[in-house]
Amino acid sequence: MxxxxxxxxxxxxxxxxxxxxxxxxxxxxxxxxxxxxxxxxxxxxxxxxxxxxxxxxxxxxxxxxxxxxxxxxxxxxxxxxxxxxxxxxxxxxxxxxxxxxxxxxxxxxxxxxxxxxxxxxxxxxxxxxxxxxxxxxxxxxxxxxxxxxxxxxxxxxxxxxxxxxxxxxxxxxxxxxxxxxxxxxxxxxxxxxxxxxxxxxxFIGYKGEKPKLYIPEFSVFRLKKNIQLTVPVTFEIRFMLSPTHFYGKEEKKGPHYILVVASDEEVIMIEPLDELDPRHIQHVLMELYMELQFIPVRWVTRGIFAPFLKDSLDPLMNIFKLEFHIGTEESIIDTYSFEHLYHLMTSDSPFLDFEEFDEFDEFDEYDEFDDYNLNDIRESSKVTTEDREDDIVDIELEAFQWAVTFAIEFMEKHPHSSLKDLEKYLIKKQVNPKMILSIIRALSEGDYPF
Structure with a gap:
């Protein structure tokens, strides 16, 4: 080294x-x-x-x-x-x-x-x-x-x-x-x-065949006949990297995934998966139908794995004659952080003891930092180049450096605050969430006295 x-x-x-x-x-x-x-x-x-x-x-x-x-x-x-x-x-x-x-x-x-x-x-x-x-x-x-x-x-x-x-x-x-x-x-x-x-x-790491119907048609039609109730609601279903990529201490090699299903109010199912397996995904959906004993009339998905998930479930959705599309509307699942999803997966009382971040009105004492505006600094910075907007890496570097500057200012003036306090402050300063996570993760792994 x-x-x-x-x-x-x-x-x-x-x-x-x-x-x-x-x-x-x-x-x-x-x-x-x-x-x-x-x-x-x-x-x-x-x-x-x-x-x-x-x-x-x-x-x-x-x-x-x-x-x-x-x-x-x-x-x-x-x-x-x-x-x-x-x-x-x-x-x-x-x-x-x-x-x-x-x-x-x-x-x-x-x-x-x-x-x-x-x-x-x-x-x-x-x-x-x-x-x-x-x-x-x-x-x-x-x-x-x-x-x-x-x-x-x-x-x-x-x-x-x-x-x-x-x-x-x-x-x-x-x-x-x-x-x-x-x-x-x-x-x-x-x-x-x-x-x-x-x-x-x-790109997503899928090496299998184009997804098809892996469940016998007879089983699908029998389930469709037995579940008489179709409810005029929309459910969201999402295939995602598992929160174990970001939290926990699991040593298992290879990517972990989860299949998440949410109503219009909350997450109702989280199913861990070990691989990109359309067969398993179809079986999970069939089991969910049997457990619910009703069928939502409409499904929506989104995210980086959305095209793969849609290809995997379309053969089932077509038999049930259900609307299923990749959407851009507001997502219930997006209101759950990876930390929250990990908690739901691992806690004995998942719906009772997780505290969401409060609104950061209590951070009014940090208004002294309002002299610094990230956008103003970027505008006035002499390090920008003529074609900077086209340089993805350049943008990331500049944003991260300024985010670090804000973080250091905050830590120096509030040395006894928590990492969550720092996160709330950076959110308030409109720092890119990706940069915030990088900073919080680095500090949590380090020995900074928060």
Whole structure:
């Protein structure tokens, strides 16, 4: 790790001389095979972020997720769920209190914290299917060393900066690296062209056949005949990543999912699932009908897994002649946080002892912070570039840095407040919910005295 941390500081120092704020390229060997993909962004204020990818598919997975975040994420849970499908390694320089405890221990052992640096590298694995642990390990460490060693070789940062910022869709600038001579070459206009965007099914990780009716038709028609009552109500059904990605200590490998059903008033069912299995989903719905002994006339779904869920349930819905669509209307399920859903799944008295966050009228004492307005700061910031709105990573970095600034101000003036107090304040300041979750998660893993 010492080699990685020291190398990152060398990269950060080298970027001071480079004006290009966003750089991306595929680094290939002499036969044209991709060795890794690197994306760097920085500004004159020392803010820095990087993404490392081992191949095109991993790069495409992350870009696809970030597009979905911009297009459809409306809640904190939406953004976390989509972000959970990203791939690669993410690095960002942040104040020490935002470093996870495990990485902080590494920094201490290596003596880096004794150097009293202003910012420290936070290295996150986006590949772990469980979002509770984000530490790089194994082959990811090897990839980090490989990319950083290339970046600190003389001339390579400048070469990377010479690649175009704007490139055609499904292409990347191509840099050839000769392992023997340790020389890199970029011919202007040389690009890697890759296949069309990954399919939706590949993006969510579904590798099965196109869903069909897996329950014998006779069983479905018999249930339809036995349940005489059809109620003119709308139920919402959602396939989601399980809250165990964000809470709890479950060690099971692989993604966890849940199927959630809600009436127009509350969640009425949460069913854990181990995989993207249309057969299981259909059986769950049949069991729900038998338990309810009535059928809602209309179903609605939404979220990143909505197309998959609709394909899985359409064969059943068609037999029952029920309306089922992907909606955009206000969602009952969206009023439940992952924390609340986890509580409902694990508590002995789930509907009695969960306290929702109160409205933050009690935070009027924090009005002293109203001099700071995140939008005003962004408008006046000199680090913006002409095409910044098109640079997803750049936007994320800038927003996170300002969110951290607000958090530090709050912590300094209210050192005895709770993490929930900090969360409420950041919400009040209209900080992006995704950034709030990143800050709260980092602090809860660290040793900040809240």
């Amino acid at each position: 010492e080699e990685i941390y020291n190398g990152l500081y060398q990269v950060l120092d080298g970027l001071v001389e480079i004006e290009n704020e966003l750089m991306s390229a595929a680094i290939c060997n002499q036969t044209g095979k991709i060795q890794f993909i690197v994306q760097l962004m920085h500004n004159k204020e020392g803010e820095f972020a990087a993404f490392f990818h081992k191949d095109i598919r991993e790069y495409q997975q992350r870009i696809k997720a970030e597009q979905y975040i911009l297009e459809m994420a409306e809640t904190e849970e939406d953004m976390d769920e989509i972000e959970g499908l990203r791939k690669g390694i993410q690095i960002i320089f942040v104040p020490l209190q935002f470093i996870s405890e495990s990485q902080k221990n590494n920094l201490r052992e290596l003596g880096i914290t004794r150097k009293k640096k202003k910012l420290y590298p936070l290295i996150l694995s986006l590949n772990d299917s469980k979002l509770l642990t984000r530490n790089v390990k194994g082959s990811e460490l090897t990839l980090c060393k490989k990319v950083i060693n290339w970046l600190i070789q003389e001339g390579n940062l400048a070469l990377l900066a010479s690649t175009p910022k704007k490139i055609k869709k499904n292409t990347l600038p191509k840099i050839i690296y000769n392992q023997n001579t340790k020389k890199s070459i970029y011919e202007k206009g040389e690009i890697i062209e890759f296949e069309d965007e990954i399919s939706y099914e590949e």
